[in-house]
Amino acid sequence: MSGPTEVEDLLRAYAPQVLGTLVRRYGTFDTCEDAVQEALIAAARQWPAQGIPDNPRGWLVTVAARKLVDQVRSEAARRRREDSLAFATPASELLAHAADEEPGTGRDDSLALLFLCCHRDLSPPSRIALTLRAVGGLTTAQIAAAFLVPESTMAQRISRAKQTIKAAGGSLALPAGEDRTARLADVRHVLYLVFNEGYTASGGDELTAPELSTEAIRLARLLHRLVPEDAETAGLLALTLLTDARRPARTGPHGELVPLAEQDRGRWDARLVEEGVELISRTLPRGQVGPYQLQAAIAAVHDEAESAEATDWPQILALYELLERAGPNPMVTLNRAVAVAMVHGPAAGLALLDELARDRRTAGHHRLLATRAHLLELLGDGETAATVYREAARRTTSAPERRHLTERARRLS
Numbered sequence: 001m002s003g004p005t006e007v008e009d010l011l012r013a014y015a016p017q018v019l020g021t022l023v024r025r026y027g028t029f030d031t032c033e034d035a036v037q038e039a040l041i042a043a044a045r046q047w048p049a050q051g052i053p054d055n056p057r058g059w060l061v062t063v064a065a066r067k068l069v070d071q072v073r074s075e076a077a078r079r080r081r082e083d084s085l086a087f088a089t090p091a092s093e094l095l096a097h098a099a100d101e102e103p104g105t106g107r108d109d110s111l112a113l114l115f116l117c118c119h120r121d122l123s124p125p126s127r128i129a130l131t132l133r134a135v136g137g138l139t140t141a142q143i144a145a146a147f148l149v150p151e152s153t154m155a156q157r158i159s160r161a162k163q164t165i166k167a168a169g170g171s172l173a174l175p176a177g178e179d180r181t182a183r184l185a186d187v188r189h190v191l192y193l194v195f196n197e198g199y200t201a202s203g204g205d206e207l208t209a210p211e212l213s214t215e216a217i218r219l220a221r222l223l224h225r226l227v228p229e230d231a232e233t234a235g236l237l238a239l240t241l242l243t244d245a246r247r248p249a250r251t252g253p254h255g256e257l258v259p260l261a262e263q264d265r266g267r268w269d270a271r272l273v274e275e276g277v278e279l280i281s282r283t284l285p286r287g288q289v290g291p292y293q294l295q296a297a298i299a300a301v302h303d304e305a306e307s308a309e310a311t312d313w314p315q316i317l318a319l320y321e322l323l324e325r326a327g328p329n330p331m332v333t334l335n336r337a338v339a340v341a342m343v344h345g346p347a348a349g350l351a352l353l354d355e356l357a358r359d360r361r362t363a364g365h366h367r368l369l370a371t372r373a374h375l376l377e378l379l380g381d382g383e384t385a386a387t388v389y390r391e392a393a394r395r396t397t398s399a400p401e402r403r404h405l406t407e408r409a410r411r412l413s
Contacts, residue, residue: 007047010056011040012218015137018060020109022068023172029116030162031071032064033134039064040137110135111226112172114219117161118186121168126161127190128197133158136215146209147197187223188236188292191216195240199247200398207251207400213244234283235293241276242299245269257404261308273303291327294319313342330362334371346379366395370405377412386412 015036022032039060053059117131129147132138138146144154175183198212220237227233249263280296298319305311320336333356341349353372356362369392376385389409393402 007044007052010047010052011043011060012137012215014057014060015040016110016113016135017057018064019134020113020172021061022064023113024109025065026068027171028166029170030166031068033162035064035068035071036060037133037139038067041139109172110222112174114187114223115174115183116165116170116172118183118190119165119168119170120183120186121164122161124190124193126157126164127186128194129154129157130161130165131190131219132194132212132215136219138211138215142211146212184227184230184233188233191220191223191240192236192292195220195243199243203397205399207255207257207398208247210247213240213247216240217244231283231286231288232290232292234279235290235296238276238280238283238296239292239299241272241279242296242303245272245276245303251400255400256407257400259404260302265307268303276300277304289322289326291323294323294326298323311342313339317343330356330359331367334362334368337375338371341375341378346375349375350379364395366392366401366405369395370401373405373408377408382412385409 018039019033019036022036023029026032042063043056043060047053047056113135114131117134118127122130129143132143133140140155140158141151143158144151147154174180195213195216198209198214198216201207201209217237217240220233220240224230224233224237245268246260246263248269249265249267250258252258276296277300280293280300284293284297298316301312301316301319317336317339320332320339324332324336333352337349337352337356340352350372353368353375356368362368369388373385373388373392376382376388386409389405389412393405393409396402396405
């Protein structure tokens with residue numbers, strides 16, 4: 001017998017390889033993806049009880065090929081496609097392990113699949129959902145649960161995404177030149193969004209969705225391995241490692257939010273910190289520095305500080321100023337305002353927040369309000385800070401954040 005965790009890890013690792021094999025063989029992403037999902041479900045049911053096959057990748061390819069043939073045969077309107085598929089599939093492959101699928105052989109199409117799932121014609125939510133299912137090996141139910149939407153809604157989103165790729169004629173061919181650079185940026189952005197949603201869930205009763213941040217790190221590792229020369233991909237991986245290292249200390253015994261300054265740093269994952277610091281230290285000197293590298297550098301400064309009081313805020317402020325020039329963003333400015341307050345005093349930080357309050361993208365955002373309340377608290381204006389904390393609590397959709405902000409207001413009152 002095999003443990004569920006061992007099986008789940010194997011299935012996630014093999015999912016993109018098996019899908020890549022089928023798409024290259026049969027050329028139909030949407031139906032191949034459905035067949036691979038059925039094979040993964042079959043393995044999840046059988047392997048824990050019967051044991052992992054000697055050649056798990058070959059087993060999955062064989063079962064997925066059978067499922068694909070079954071799908072085509074069940075659709076009378078696609079009779080000609082059934083005939084061509086039947087001729088293309090060796091009989092031995094439908095009866096036993098595929099002879100050409102020995103362990104460790106075959107090309108890895110994971111990068112090509114990441115590019116395909118992050119197709120320009122798809123919306124960001126669709127890119128995320130399709131990436132998690134096709135490359136991450138998560139089921140529709142798992143993705144729906146992580147994003148707090150009904151399974152039927154997520155199923156429709158994934159189905160529409162696959163139809164969009166089919167209509168666009170998407171293939172496993174890797175883009176080249178400038179197009180590859182732009183598409184690689186899209187892939188990184190999707191993994192960044194997945195990680196952020198896992199690290200701080202945008203809604204619901206839990207502060208984090210660990211399965212999402214863990215999966216984002218796994219895929220970022222995969223992407224870094226496939227494009228080791230890309231400094232921004234290395235920066236993204238370092239950022240996720242250094243940020244996720246703090247997750248054990250982000251919540252208290254009852255699931256309550258614990259701010260960075262109040263966290264028990266002894267609970268941080270020292271292994272992830274060491275790996276992240278080593279990676280960003282090796283990457284920064286290599287050339288042009290981008291936003292992910294700068295964010296990773298900021299995270300490294302926080303993680304290497306022995307205490308909140310020992311944090312090198314002038315260095316963090318300098319890095320945020322570089323980050324704001326590299327990729328202007330109101331949330332970056334919001335974080336810079338905190339660094340300004342820590343270096344030059346709360347009043348200087350509040351002046352920056354006044355500028356953000358005039359920006360339609362951030363005006364009334366709960367994070368802007370929470371930051372304003374924090375700086376007012378540091379300034380000694382507890383009464384006004386409590387009022388703003390309560391307003392921030394009303395604006396957030398995260399239950400843990402709402403409880404935290406309400407508690408801050410209560411303490412000041």
